[in-house]
Amino acid sequence: xxxxxxxxxxxxxxxxxxxxxxxxxxxxxxxxxxxxxxxxxxxxxxxxxxxxxxxxxxxxxxxxxxxxxxxxxxxxxxxxxxxxxxxxxxxxxxxxxxxxxxxxxxxxxxxxxxxxxxxxxxxxxxxxxxxxxxxxxxxxxxxxxxxxxxxxxxxxxxxxxxxxxxxxxxxxxxxxxxxxxxxxxxxxxxxxxxxxxxxxxxxxxxxxxxxxxxxxxxxxxxxxxxxxxxxxxxxxxxxxxxxxxxxxxxxxxxxxxxxxxxxxxxxxxxxxxxxxxxxxxxxxxxxxxxxxxxxxxxxxxxxxxxxxxxxxxxxxxxxxxxxxxxxxxxxxxxxxxxxxxxxxxxxxxxxxxxxxxxxxxxxxxxxxxxxxxxxxxxxxxxxxxxxxxxxxxxxxxxxxxxxxxxx
Amino acid sequence: xxxxxxxxxxxxxxxxxxxxxxxxxxxxxxxxxxxxxxxxxxxxxxxxxxxxxxxxxxxxxxxxxxxxxxxxxxxxxxxxxxxxxxxxxxxxxxxxxxxxxxxxxxxxxxxxxxxxxxxxxxxxxxxxxxxxxxxxxxxxxxxxxxxxxxxxxxxxxxxxxxxxxxxxxxxxxxxxxxxxxxxxxxxxxxxxxxxxxxxxxxxxxxxxxxxxxxxxxxxxxxxxxxxxxxxxxxxxxxxxxxxxxxxxxxxxxxxxxxxxxxxxxxxxxxxxxxxxxxxxxxxxxxxxxxxxxxxxxxxxxxxxxxxxxxxxxxxxxxxxxxxxxxxxxxxxxxxxxxxxxxxxxxxxxxxxxxxxxxxxxxxxxxxxxxxxxxxxxxxxxxxxxxxxxxxxxxxxxxxxxxxxxxx
Numbered sequence: 001x002x003x004x005x006x007x008x009x010x011x012x013x014x015x016x017x018x019x020x021x022x023x024x025x026x027x028x029x030x031x032x033x034x035x036x037x038x039x040x041x042x043x044x045x046x047x048x049x050x051x052x053x054x055x056x057x058x059x060x061x062x063x064x065x066x067x068x069x070x071x072x073x074x075x076x077x078x079x080x081x082x083x084x085x086x087x088x089x090x091x092x093x094x095x096x097x098x099x100x101x102x103x104x105x106x107x108x109x110x111x112x113x114x115x116x117x118x119x120x121x122x123x124x125x126x127x128x129x130x131x132x133x134x135x136x137x138x139x140x141x142x143x144x145x146x147x148x149x150x151x152x153x154x155x156x157x158x159x160x161x162x163x164x165x166x167x168x169x170x171x172x173x174x175x176x177x178x179x180x181x182x183x184x185x186x187x188x189x190x191x192x193x194x195x196x197x198x199x200x201x202x203x204x205x206x207x208x209x210x211x212x213x214x215x216x217x218x219x220x221x222x223x224x225x226x227x228x229x230x231x232x233x234x235x236x237x238x239x240x241x242x243x244x245x246x247x248x249x250x251x252x253x254x255x256x257x258x259x260x261x262x263x264x265x266x267x268x269x270x271x272x273x274x275x276x277x278x279x280x281x282x283x284x285x286x287x288x289x290x291x292x293x294x295x296x297x298x299x300x301x302x303x304x305x306x307x308x309x310x311x312x313x314x315x316x317x318x319x320x321x322x323x324x325x326x327x328x329x330x331x332x333x334x335x336x337x338x339x340x341x342x343x344x345x346x347x348x349x350x351x352x353x354x355x356x357x358x359x360x361x362x363x364x365x366x367x368x369x370x371x372x373x374x375x376x377x378x379x380x381x382x383x384x385x386x387x388x389x390x391x392x393x394x395x396x397x398x399x400x401x402x403x404x405x406x407x
Numbered sequence: 408x409x410x411x412x413x414x415x416x417x418x419x420x421x422x423x424x425x426x427x428x429x430x431x432x433x434x435x436x437x438x439x440x441x442x443x444x445x446x447x448x449x450x451x452x453x454x455x456x457x458x459x460x461x462x463x464x465x466x467x468x469x470x471x472x473x474x475x476x477x478x479x480x481x482x483x484x485x486x487x488x489x490x491x492x493x494x495x496x497x498x499x500x501x502x503x504x505x506x507x508x509x510x511x512x513x514x515x516x517x518x519x520x521x522x523x524x525x526x527x528x529x530x531x532x533x534x535x536x537x538x539x540x541x542x543x544x545x546x547x548x549x550x551x552x553x554x555x556x557x558x559x560x561x562x563x564x565x566x567x568x569x570x571x572x573x574x575x576x577x578x579x580x581x582x583x584x585x586x587x588x589x590x591x592x593x594x595x596x597x598x599x600x601x602x603x604x605x606x607x608x609x610x611x612x613x614x615x616x617x618x619x620x621x622x623x624x625x626x627x628x629x630x631x632x633x634x635x636x637x638x639x640x641x642x643x644x645x646x647x648x649x650x651x652x653x654x655x656x657x658x659x660x661x662x663x664x665x666x667x668x669x670x671x672x673x674x675x676x677x678x679x680x681x682x683x684x685x686x687x688x689x690x691x692x693x694x695x696x697x698x699x700x701x702x703x704x705x706x707x708x709x710x711x712x713x714x715x716x717x718x719x720x721x722x723x724x725x726x727x728x729x730x731x732x733x734x735x736x737x738x739x740x741x742x743x744x745x746x747x748x749x750x751x752x753x754x755x756x757x758x759x760x761x762x763x764x765x766x767x768x769x770x771x772x773x774x775x776x777x778x779x780x781x782x783x784x785x786x787x788x789x790x791x792x793x794x795x796x797x798x799x800x801x802x803x804x805x806x807x808x809x810x811x812x813x814x
Contacts, residue, residue: 001586001616001617001618001677002526002530002586002587002617002618002619002677003526003527003529003530003586003677004525004526004527004677004678004680004682004685005524005525005526005527005528005685006527008525008685008688008689009680011688015691041479043478043479044478045473045476045478046473046476047470047471047472047473047475047476048470048471048476049471050471052471053467053468053470053471056467056470056700057464057467060460060463060464060467061460063454063455063460063463063663063664064454064455064456064457064459064460065454066452066453066454066797068454069452069453069454069455069660069663070663071450071451071452071660071662071663072448072450072662072663073663106513106694106695106698107695109693109694109695110693110694110695113692113693113694114693117412117548117549118411118412118415119409119410119411119412120410120411120412120413121412122410123409123410133692134692134693137692138692138693141524141688141689141692142524179408179409179410180409209408210408210409211408211409212409253476253478255478255479255695256470256476256477256478256479256480256696256698256699257470257698257699257700258695258696258697258698270408270409270410270411271411273411273416275411278411278412278415281415281418281548282415282548284422285520285540285541285544285545285548286516286517286520286521286541286545287513287516287517287520288513288514288516288517288662288665289663289665290665291513291663291664291665291698291701292663292664293463293664293700293701294698294700390473
């Protein structure tokens with residue numbers, strides 16, 4: 001008889017964003033006259049930019065003519081895109097990454113979810129707490145996380161690294177040795193960035209312990225401070241211990257267009273075996289390349305015009321972030337993030353849980369955010385708002401919040 | 408210390424199509440004056456059709472305007488596409504499949520590669536021999552295939568079902584009980600189809616043994632004979648034992664556009680658990696949806712114009728198949744496939760291995776095909792040619808073959 005992967009059955013039922021959607025839809029059904037503003041999910045709202053749209057139209061035309069039609073491309077991505085990434089995101093920043101160390105994909109969610117395939121189930125994994133749920137769930141799915149304890153909200157074989165107000169929302173080096181360490185900076189959900197000297201500690205730890213850092217840099221484009229690295233490969237020693245994930249979703253608005261990439265340097269080896277060769281095998285066996293049209297769209301992001309347009313998008317969202325941050329402070333909230341990140345992480349009023357604050361905000365102010373506890377037990381008492389809404393909605397939402405909470 | 412997934416290290420080094428590419432490029436470098444015609448890889452050559460191109464342009468424009476921009480879509484695919492699939496590929500054929508039993512993806516390679524995630528490693532898997540390498544390799548990657556024996560070319564924990572001239576290239580029910588059975592019909596590489604009553608045997612076997620059939624229908628559009636089912640769900644009982652994979656690559660030419668889908672009926676349960684719920688969890692956790700533009704492209708395939716255009720593509724390739732098939736017969740070859748499939752499966756001349764014939768054809772006739780042994784040990788002595796080339800190249804290649812081999 002066929003047997004299911006029982007690890008799936010251990011996953012706690014309701015996924016964070018479906019629970020949110022359920023509560024929101026129950027509220028709007030009961031209150032059809034209220035205008036609910038959503039600052040919850042990390043989805044962009046501005047359209048694709050001019051250069052990207054032009055590149056896509058051109059590529060679509062190519063696909064419609066026999067002479068320029070493209071069938072299967074290289075699974076790892078077209079050379080034109082891998083070169084643009086290597087030059088702009090790495091070499092220009094002093095990080096010497098070659099095109100064949102870059103694997104183009106359909107996005108960082110797939111890549112951070114699939115990367116576990118090439119590692120033994122028998123590895124000890126460390127995650128920040130709170131954390132992007134994909135890291136935890138995908139480890140749980142292969143049994144690497146052990147069993148789920150519904151009371152603590154934790155898996156018994158994961159190392160949780162609490163990121164709290166006390167430590168500036170930055171994880172501390174784990175006492176127990178971790179083989180695989182997920183780091184995402186600028187961080188989702190807290191919006192906090194990690195500076196160069198802080199990240200150096202992690203690189204040193206990983207090299208000393210022969211651990212691997214899985215570095216999610218999806219929010220890199222929002223970095224505004226000088227001493228925050230734009231790639232982990234700016235840090236000496238990172239090439240022998242780190243895999244980096246990047247995405248076009250949050251800089252160029254590709255959430256519905258789907259493109260990202262993974263970098264695995266040739267120097268990253270385990271017992272003399274290039275980790276890159278395993279990912280290459282996975283990528284060529286279980287994936288058949290990102291659409292040609294999408295890769296041309298991503299290439300356009302690196303054109304001079306494309307770069308200016310991305311700057312415009314980031315500026316818009318970061319102005320939203322400032323509006324949210326300033327407004328919340330005015331209303332008396334303690335607020336983090338929003339400086340190198342589109343996420344604002346606020347402390348919920350004393351005596352309330354994250355979910356209670358969620359309900360309160362939804363019912364009294366008609367604004368939707370994300371309860372911190374949805375990202376892990378240490379997220380309890382916090383709440384995430386995102387800067388990805390339209391300007392008008394952001395202004396209105398914050399205006400309502402200020403009016404409600406201002407003393 | 409971090410540990411790699413050792414199963415990857417057991418995979419035999421050189422992937423079939425890279426070995427072919429290597430030999431072809433060595434030959435062309437040494438013989439720059441020769442015109443080499445490739446009828447090897449299953450990649451289409453005709454461009455995307457008019458309806459598809461128009462739908463893509465329209466969708467690109469939508470992505471460029473704030474009012475119509477689409478960010479994250481449902482991971483399972485937009486309702487408009489899932490409905491079109493359900494209506495056209497299932498309901499219209501008397502197979503009652505609902506949109507929420509359909510999961511849109513970036514292609515059948517990803518889906519057939521990833522489906523193993525939701526099953527225990529501790530399942531016995533049966534594959535046809537010869538077979539599409541992805542089924543075997545992805546099982547090997549999680550350890551389900553056991554160890555590779557370089558001498559036999561087989562994994563010691565897989566059940567191989569030989570598909571030979573003697574059995575009409577149709578597998579026989581395995582003697583040892585199989586938990587998971589991969590079937591691909593019309594078949595890659597043999598080009599042979601399975602008729603309704605034959606497929607019924609497999610559905611009955613699976614229901615009796617509580618096994619699951621993974622049915623790859625990527626070549627369905629090429630079916631020309633009445634008694635060949637277009638979906639496994641035409642067969643009574645299939646909903647309680649089968650998962651079906653479909654692709655837009657071979658019907659609408661989406662090899663570089665990337666779209667496919669997986670069907671898991673609600674009735675398919677293991678110990679009362681809906682298999683669909685596990686795939687839904689995987690799909691929402693490790694995948695973030697197919698690009699909006701691509702989904703609109705796929706939708707256009709089901710418009711009245713799109714359907715006519717697909718018919719045109721299939722007609723063109725099937726005429727190629729007939730040219731290849733007739734020519735090879737004229738040249739004295741024994742030939743299979745090419746009737747319900749774009750693949751022609753021929754017996755190599757006596758005394759030659761598949762790879763020897765490959766080299767001979769490349770060097771003497773300057774035509775590239777695929778050696779049967781690359782698809783598994785039982786493919787030895789056979790050779791695959793594809794009908795996906797241009798008409799001119801197909802005619803010229805066959806002309807050369809006839810001239811060389813005709814007695």
